[in-house]
Structures are given as structure tokens and as C-alpha cells.
Amino acid sequence: MTLLQTAEQIQTMQIRGAGKIAREAVAALRDHAETLPRTGDVAAFIREMEHAASILLGTRPTAVSLPNAIQMVMRDVRTARTEEAARRILREKADAFIWSSRTALDRIAAMGANHIPDGSIVMTHCNSKAALGCILEAKRQGKDIEVYATEVRPWNQGRLTIKTLNDNEIPTTYFVDSAVRSMMKEIDLVIVGADAITVNGAVVNKIGTSQIALCANEARKNVIVTAETYKFAPRTILGELIQIEERAQNEVLPDDIAATLPFVRVKNPVFDVTPADYIDMIITEAGALPPHLAYTIMREYLGWGLDELQNQFLGARTGTEFR
Ligand SMILES: O=P(O)(O)OC[C@H]1O[C@H](OP(=O)(O)O)[C@H](O)[C@@H]1O
Numbered sequence: 001m002t003l004l005q006t007a008e009q010i011q012t013m014q015i016r017g018a019g020k021i022a023r024e025a026v027a028a029l030r031d032h033a034e035t036l037p038r039t040g041d042v043a044a045f046i047r048e049m050e051h052a053a054s055i056l057l058g059t060r061p062t063a064v065s066l067p068n069a070i071q072m073v074m075r076d077v078r079t080a081r082t083e084e085a086a087r088r089i090l091r092e093k094a095d096a097f098i099w100s101s102r103t104a105l106d107r108i109a110a111m112g113a114n115h116i117p118d119g120s121i122v123m124t125h126c127n128s129k130a131a132l133g134c135i136l137e138a139k140r141q142g143k144d145i146e147v148y149a150t151e152v153r154p155w156n157q158g159r160l161t162i163k164t165l166n167d168n169e170i171p172t173t174y175f176v177d178s179a180v181r182s183m184m185k186e187i188d189l190v191i192v193g194a195d196a197i198t199v200n201g202a203v204v205n206k207i208g209t210s211q212i213a214l215c216a217n218e219a220r221k222n223v224i225v226t227a228e229t230y231k232f233a234p235r236t237i238l239g240e241l242i243q244i245e246e247r248a249q250n251e252v253l254p255d256d257i258a259a260t261l262p263f264v265r266v267k268n269p270v271f272d273v274t275p276a277d278y279i280d281m282i283i284t285e286a287g288a289l290p291p292h293l294a295y296t297i298m299r300e301y302l303g304w305g306l307d308e309l310q311n312q313f314l315g316a317r318t319g320t321e322f323r
Pocket of ligand 1: 016017018019020125126127128129130131157192193194195205206270
């Protein structure tokens, strides 16, 4: 698959899920480099790779895993002295990111499973590999668990989730998103994934997550967020807001019906923000932490100083818009 094909598949959600988007983008960058002729001109190579990175960055705006992964790979490429060195660094960093991303999921699954008691009912939302990993690991350990899963309009990612749960013989209850509050009294805890986590511990995840967290808070049920460290958004330290992706209105209301309703406006935000106060714990590969410690993850695990953030990372999202 070419880099442009990967970009298109991310934008059209054939490739989706914050972690997978990051892994596929990094693999696309690595493979794109192999298609470029060797000229010995390191500056031209870096320019070409920056352009490729900007195409990937323009695909979806919310999941911070995408710019974080690209930054991890491109950072040392930018200072390479020869084309060969730049190529080698790119390859090594890309492979290292993909490997560490998968390892992170295994660690999160092991830690998350410890928080799922035997005999419990877990509610989840959307289709998060990190969250599902915890549930599958709890099942693998022999725990008798059930899952309540939402539909996730308009893309119905809940169907992917219930298929996985069914394949793993986990008893599952499936319902429309608006039934969440009604179902809350029947469950024991909530486990979801994340697309981005801000410096104040707020979690950006699939639209509807904040309502689930609000209902869980009302019903005194724990909310656990599972997120690899590369889903923490360092630029929020500088005050930058996470952009909430708005997708096409015809994902919600078909064009032929919309055409008959000239006074109706359709909004289709695909993520929302859950404040830290509604989250009991964030499980990362570096350990479980209260959401208010998000800053420590940004400093210690992403390891980007403020200077670097300001000089290089700012503006990373302003690259070419992919259409
Ligand atoms: O990385 P993992 O845990 O798989 O997924 C994290 C999140 O990414 C997804 O976004 P979308 O479906 O791509 O819009 C969902 O919001 C999910 O909770």
C-alpha cells in the first residue's frame, strides 16, 4: 500500500482506532522512504519525508497518537548528516515504535485485567484495542465476566466490539447509545480507550464517553481509561486545545433526507472530552495513575522538553490537508 493509500484509508476510517492509526502511519512513512530514489542529498530526503508526514498528519485531527508517533520517528531523522543515516534512523525508529506500541498494549491488558474482578460486568464504548485487551486478558485468566457494549453511532464500531467479544465467548449485552444511563445500574465498572489525554487529565474519546462517565459518576461506578503513553498530548502543556473532529453530516442523516429539511442543521462531532474528575484511573504501559498526574507522563515518558515542543512540535499539525 502506498503512503497516499494509507492516508486515504485513515481518513475514510478503514484504518481506525488511535493506536492502529499511529502504527499504520509510521509503517507508511518507513515504506515510503524505500520508494524514494537514493540521491545522496540528505536535505532533499528529509524534505520529502516531512511532506509525506504532513499528508498523514492531515488525515484525522483528534487522535494525538498520530502526531506523537510521527514526531518520535522524524525527530532524529531531521538532524541526520547523511541520507543513509536518515534512512537507517527512520527505519529503526519506525520499527521500534511499532514494537513498543504492541508491547504497551500487552502491559495495559495485564494491569487492566487486575482491575476487573471475577464475576463483574464491564461497560465499554466504541472499539478500543487497549480497553478490549484488558477484558480479553481477564477472560483468559479464567474470570467469569460479562460485557455491556454500546452501538456507537454513526459508525457502529460497537459491532466490531461485540464480534470480538462473541468470538471469545464472553457473554455480551448490546444496546443503543442513549440506553447508557438505563444500563448503568446493571454494571460494575466502565473501561474505555482514549484518543488523547490533556495535561489536566481530561480524556478525549469517542463521542458519548463523557455521558457514560457522567452516568457512572452518578451511579458510583468506576471509570477506567486505558491509554498508551503516546496518547498523552504534550502540546496541551502550552495551552493548545485538542481539535474535536467533525465528520460529514451524511454520516448521520442521508443527503436525500437532508435535502428535504432546509431548516435542519446536522452536527457530527466524533469525539468528546471527559473531565478528569469523572475518571478514576488511567492505565498506561508505565503504570496506573490518577488522571491529574497526566503531566508526569508527558515529562517522563514522552520526554519532550518545552523548548522542543515550542521549536519543533508546534505547527506539526499545520501540514498539507489530505483530501
Ligand atoms: O487505540 P485504541 O485503544 O484501539 O482506540 C482508541 C480510540 O480510538 C477510536 O477512535 P476511532 O474509532 O478511530 O474514531 C475510539 O475512540 C477508541 O476509543
